[in-house]
Each structure stands twice: as C-alpha cells, then as structure tokens.
Amino acid sequence: MVSDERALALQLAGLDDARLGEVLTTRAVSAGVAWRDFFDAAEGLLEAGSVDRALTRLPRAALAALAALADGEDATIDAIPSSSQLLVGGALPTAVAARVRRTREARPAAFSAPEGAPPPPATAAQEASAAERAFTSTGALADLLLATEQSPLSSTATGSISASDRRRLLEAGIVEDAEALDDLATIARAAVLIDTAEREATVSDAGDRWLHLPTAERWEHAATGIVAALPVGLRDRTGGIRAAADHAGAYPLDEDWPPVAAQWGRVLRRWGLLDDDGAEPAWTRALRDSGAITADALRGHLPTEIDKVYLQADLSVIAPGPLLPDLELRLRGIAARESRAQASTYRFTAESLDAGLTDGETAEGIRAFLTGLSLTGIPQPLEYLLDSTARRHGAVRVRTDDARALTVVEVDDDDRREALSVDQALRPLGLVPEGKVLLTRAGRDTVSWALSDARYPVTMIGDDGRPTSPRRSRRPAPHDAAAPGRFDELIARLRAGHSTDSDEAWMQRELEQAVRARAAIRVSVRMPDGTDRELTLEASGLGGGRLRGLDRAADVERTLPLRSIVRVTPV
Missing domain, CATH: 1.10.3540 (fold of a uncharacterized protein from magnetospirillum magneticum)
Incomplete structure (x- = not known):
C-alpha cells in the first residue's frame, strides 16, 4: 500500500496541468480539497470511497479488465481510461484491487465483458x-x-x-x-x-x-x-x-x-x-x-438543393425543394418562413422587409436578389410593398450619445414623435422629449428592439454613423487571457509542495504519519563509521531536524538526526 501511494504520487507529478485537471475532473475531486502535495493526492485517490466513485463511472469493458487484473489474469489495459488513474505503472494497486473484488461480489453481472456484436446493417x-x-x-x-x-x-x-x-x-x-x-x-x-x-x-x-x-x-x-x-x-x-x-x-x-x-x-x-x-x-x-x-x-439519399423559387402575387414564396443554404439564409432575412419541408413556403411582410433593410439590405439589392431567384419574376404587389417599406425605413433612428451616456431617438415626423412619447408600450423606456428628439437612459439595442416590437420603422445607427442591426444575441467578449481553470489553485499547491527529492519527501511523510499515530517503525541509521544500524522505535516527535522515539528494546528515549536516517519501514 505504501509503495502504491508513492508510485501513484510520482505518476501524478509527471502529468502536465491539462492531464492532471482531467484526472481531477474524472475522479470528481473537489477543487477545495485540502491536499498539500502529490502524496496527499495519491492517498486520497486510493481511499475506498474515491475508488468506488471511479468504478461507478467506468464502462463495462473497463470493469471487466479491472476484474481480470484483480484476479492476476492478463487484460487489455487500454480499456481502462488513463484519466481514472486506477493503474500505477500499468499494474493494479492493492487498494484498487480490493475495491474491485468487493464490488464484484455485490454486483457480479456488472463486470462481465460487453457483447461484441455490431448493429445489424440497415435495409x-x-x-x-x-x-x-x-x-x-x-x-x-x-x-x-x-x-x-x-x-x-x-x-x-x-x-x-x-x-x-x-x-x-x-x-x-x-x-x-x-x-x-x-x-x-x-x-x-x-x-x-x-x-x-x-x-x-x-x-x-x-x-x-x-x-x-x-x-x-x-x-x-x-x-x-x-x-x-x-x-x-x-x-x-x-x-x-x-x-x-x-x-x-x-x-x-x-x-x-x-x-x-x-x-x-x-x-x-x-x-x-x-x-x-x-x-x-x-x-x-x-x-x-x-x-x-x-x-x-x-x-445520394438527400433531396437535391435548388436555386429557384416561385414568387406569388399574395406575397408568398414557394420553394419546390430545399434551397441552397446561402440563398435560404438571405431569403429568410427578408421574408418570414411559414412552413418547412422539402417544399417550403415563405411570406413577405412590411416587418420582414424592414428587418432586412435594418440588417444592411437595400431596396435595389433585394430587387436584384429576387430577380435572380424567382422563376416568375417579381409580382407587382411585392414591388409596391418593397418600395413603400424602403420609403418608411429610417423614419425612426436610434443612436447613442456617448458624451451624455444617453440613447437618442430621432424622428422626423412631429406626429410620429408625439405618438412615440405617449405610447404605453414604450413607457418602460422612459422617453423624454428634447427638441426634435427623444432621450432615454435605456441601451441602444434595448430601445431598438422595443420600437421594433411596437411595429415602428426603426433603424439603429452604429458607432461609425452607419445603419447597423440590433442583435438580441450577444456573444461573450473575448478575453486576453484564458479564464482561470477550476483546479488551477489546487494544482499549483500540489506542485509547490512536491519535492524534487522524492525519497527524502516520502521518508518525511512516513515519519510524520508515524508520529501522528505513535506507531512503531523500523529505522535504519547511518553511523559515523559508515555502517547502518537498525532500531525499532515508537515515534513520538518530529522537529528541528530530529526524530524522537522510544526504543523499547533498550527502554530508552532516542533522538536521531534526520540526515542520518536512510530508510524507514512500518512494523
């Protein structure tokens, strides 16, 4: 058990931070665990509860391989995820083997090898x-x-x-x-x-x-x-x-x-x-x-994508098959889709065309796009709707006044400006008249969407002075540095506590554990003449570079310099 802990500690210390974080995640370790070094980590991962949790998350093939190793049989260790760290140097630690055997006694069917038959071929x-x-x-x-x-x-x-x-x-x-x-x-x-x-x-x-x-x-x-x-x-x-x-x-x-x-x-x-x-x-x-x-x-089983549609006089669009994605995306930017199938339908409305104009389309661009897309030309009702929507577009403009940290709503028509100021649907914006404009502390995007939802022909003006599209969807702003990982602090602590001299660090740990338990240990001491002498002590204290313990054979209290101790083994 002791050698398993030491070997696992060295194995963990040899992992890079990314793989170590993967191990901690796989083993469901709390980021706040009070481990001081890799020896603590190895001890924690070999505890019965930690091993049982790891077994719970393993697939059937890995459980079958562990069961074979626990019985001393050959097994395909590739089936056991390396992130579980249940193997040390390709072998099964004693503590893990014990938990595997105990769990298999309770749930033998869980450790049977998975069936190997693939799914049947489809007709x-x-x-x-x-x-x-x-x-x-x-x-x-x-x-x-x-x-x-x-x-x-x-x-x-x-x-x-x-x-x-x-x-x-x-x-x-x-x-x-x-x-x-x-x-x-x-x-x-x-x-x-x-x-x-x-x-x-x-x-x-x-x-x-x-x-x-x-x-x-x-x-x-x-x-x-x-x-x-x-x-x-x-x-x-x-x-x-x-x-x-x-x-x-x-x-x-x-x-x-x-x-x-x-x-x-x-x-x-x-x-x-x-x-x-x-x-x-x-x-x-x-x-x-x-x-x-x-x-x-x-x-070969997918329907052929098409590049032509039928524009109808009732402002509907019929696509007799799935449109090419680029064409469909642009069409959906100016028309509302009503049904989707291999043959889909769309419909033009003043709101859909206005949304397209807000997104950067122009009346000329829309007309050219539909001319190339349509098998039936552009019906006159759609021409009228496009022209009237283009004339109305931009009647209400929303921009930001950075100097005053306010949003400005510009409206050329006095009657419409008055309607905006008394519209009950817009009361949450707190619009305040000031000359030919309305002011609010609400954000530019929020104001633009509120006006759009209230069916006003709104155009949002970007910071560069050109029309832009308000987006309800905002992606997280990129960060110059990566966000701190969940286990960064724990991994840093484990690395700081790891000694480059693993033999000395492990012996120090053994002595500390023996003193805490007041356990009997066998100590090999290097004498001045170069010979080694073995003493059996009941460890009682550690400090100042010295180990104190009761030598029961001689019934005396001994104090040994740590630099003279070459080996420690439990009794």
Whole structure:
C-alpha cells in the first residue's frame, strides 16, 4: 500500500496541468480539497470511497479488465481510461484491487465483458427512413441556430434550456416537443455550434460557418461532433457504435446512466446514425471501417438543393425543394418562413422587409436578389410593398450619445414623435422629449428592439454613423487571457509542495504519519563509521531536524538526526 501511494504520487507529478485537471475532473475531486502535495493526492485517490466513485463511472469493458487484473489474469489495459488513474505503472494497486473484488461480489453481472456484436446493417427502406430523419433534423438544427442568433438560449442551473425559451421555440414550430429541443441542443454543443457563458448560449463562429454549408456538409460536421462526444461505453473496439441493445448497460454501476443512455440513443436516431430499429446505415458503418464518418453514402439519399423559387402575387414564396443554404439564409432575412419541408413556403411582410433593410439590405439589392431567384419574376404587389417599406425605413433612428451616456431617438415626423412619447408600450423606456428628439437612459439595442416590437420603422445607427442591426444575441467578449481553470489553485499547491527529492519527501511523510499515530517503525541509521544500524522505535516527535522515539528494546528515549536516517519501514 505504501509503495502504491508513492508510485501513484510520482505518476501524478509527471502529468502536465491539462492531464492532471482531467484526472481531477474524472475522479470528481473537489477543487477545495485540502491536499498539500502529490502524496496527499495519491492517498486520497486510493481511499475506498474515491475508488468506488471511479468504478461507478467506468464502462463495462473497463470493469471487466479491472476484474481480470484483480484476479492476476492478463487484460487489455487500454480499456481502462488513463484519466481514472486506477493503474500505477500499468499494474493494479492493492487498494484498487480490493475495491474491485468487493464490488464484484455485490454486483457480479456488472463486470462481465460487453457483447461484441455490431448493429445489424440497415435495409434499403431503413436507410431511406434514417436519411429522411437526418435531413429533417439538419434543417431543424439550422432553425434553432437562427433563432439563437436573434435571442440567446438561457439555461437553468442543471444545464437544461429554460421553460420560457422552450415555450418560445415550440410556439415557433422549430421543434415538435421539448425532448427534440434537448436533443438538438446536445448536438449543437457536441459540434461546438454554440458557446455557453453565464447560463446563456449564443451561436459560435463555427455555428455561423456551419449555417452556410450545404446540407450534406452540415450533417457531416455535426455527425463528427456527435461521435467525438459519444461516451466511450457506446463505442466498440473497432471504433463503431455499439448495438442499441447494449446502450442501457454500458455503465452498469452508474444509477444515473439509463436516462443519459436514452438521450444518446435518441440523438443517434434523430441524426440518422441509427435506424429506429437500431439498424446501422452505410454512412454509420463507414465509421467502423475507416474510423471517420462522412456524408458520402448519405448524399445520394438527400433531396437535391435548388436555386429557384416561385414568387406569388399574395406575397408568398414557394420553394419546390430545399434551397441552397446561402440563398435560404438571405431569403429568410427578408421574408418570414411559414412552413418547412422539402417544399417550403415563405411570406413577405412590411416587418420582414424592414428587418432586412435594418440588417444592411437595400431596396435595389433585394430587387436584384429576387430577380435572380424567382422563376416568375417579381409580382407587382411585392414591388409596391418593397418600395413603400424602403420609403418608411429610417423614419425612426436610434443612436447613442456617448458624451451624455444617453440613447437618442430621432424622428422626423412631429406626429410620429408625439405618438412615440405617449405610447404605453414604450413607457418602460422612459422617453423624454428634447427638441426634435427623444432621450432615454435605456441601451441602444434595448430601445431598438422595443420600437421594433411596437411595429415602428426603426433603424439603429452604429458607432461609425452607419445603419447597423440590433442583435438580441450577444456573444461573450473575448478575453486576453484564458479564464482561470477550476483546479488551477489546487494544482499549483500540489506542485509547490512536491519535492524534487522524492525519497527524502516520502521518508518525511512516513515519519510524520508515524508520529501522528505513535506507531512503531523500523529505522535504519547511518553511523559515523559508515555502517547502518537498525532500531525499532515508537515515534513520538518530529522537529528541528530530529526524530524522537522510544526504543523499547533498550527502554530508552532516542533522538536521531534526520540526515542520518536512510530508510524507514512500518512494523
């Protein structure tokens, strides 16, 4: 046991800070733990409670390997995550072996090796069904990101999306139920399409780029993220995804695992990586064959993306197939989408066109875009609506007066300015007339959105004096230095307490423990003539560079210089 602690301490000290932080996270160590050095850390990690918690988080294959090692048999130690630090130099410490045997006595089925059969190959019909689901889910994820661009997703303390955002997204028809929303959020996080800070999720730079990819590339990017984030217990030795029947038992000692397994199963089916019956499509089988997932086999099952639509006289737009992403993104910037399928519909309104103008579009640019997009030209009612909206746009302008730390609302029309000042919906802004403008202490973005929600033709003026777009979604400002890690202080303390002379540090620790326990120890002392003499002492004190203890054989109190002690062993 003593040698195990020492060896583990040296093993931990040899890890870099990133890997050491991973170990502390995997072993669920509190950042406030009172460890002074790596010997304390090794002792803590070898305690029965710490080992039991580590076993709980291990997949079935790792438990089976540990059980074999505990019995003195050969095992594939690669199955045991290095971040658990349950092995020392590739061997099983005595304390860990004891806990493995004890846990196996109570739960023998948990230590059986996992089944090796892969999922059955999907039939042509199953592949078509999985591909349709992949296409639908890819579109839904794009909708979720676009909604997050306008208003960030807030989350609860448990990490789930808040009830108000769930309701907003469900009412918008982006997802069919809360379960689907949770699954899409999991996919977005796995693919790093959203950033989360202070319980608020916003679209990441990678998410912005993802939105402009064709559907097949969107699917492949997110699928790669899903596979990378998949718990190791759901992957088999070939790197493929385990059969769905094995998912629930992948972490047999973890009581919290079943709902997690259920969600990952939904995610795999929702993204078309498995069929509803657990069958494996060709594009998922490629992961097992090549180690990487690609959309090559899926591409032929996806509908062809188009670059033309029908503009109708009733201001609606009919897309007879999925639009190319760049075209759809621009169209959705000036028209509200009404339905999504392989054939989607959109509708122009004064509000949608005004939003596009606020985002930097111009009437000429919109007209040129629609001319190239439409198979039926631009209907006259749409021409009228575009012209009238462009004339009204900018009638209300919002800018910041930095000198007075106020927001200024400029309105050319006296009647409209009077209407703004008495509008009950705008009372929370506290608008105060001053000459030809209205002033408020509310922020520029807040004022712009309040006016837009009240259906005023508002334009926000940026700091450079040009129109800009107010965004409800604000990404965290970049920091010059990385934020301090959770375990930075603890790791610094462990390193500061670590001696470069491990033999001397370990002996000092043994002596301190012996004195605290008033234990009997066998001490080898180097005599002046160069010979070693062994004494058995009951340790009683340590200080001033000396060890004090009772030599029961001679019934005398001895005081030994620490520099003369060459070895200490417990009796």
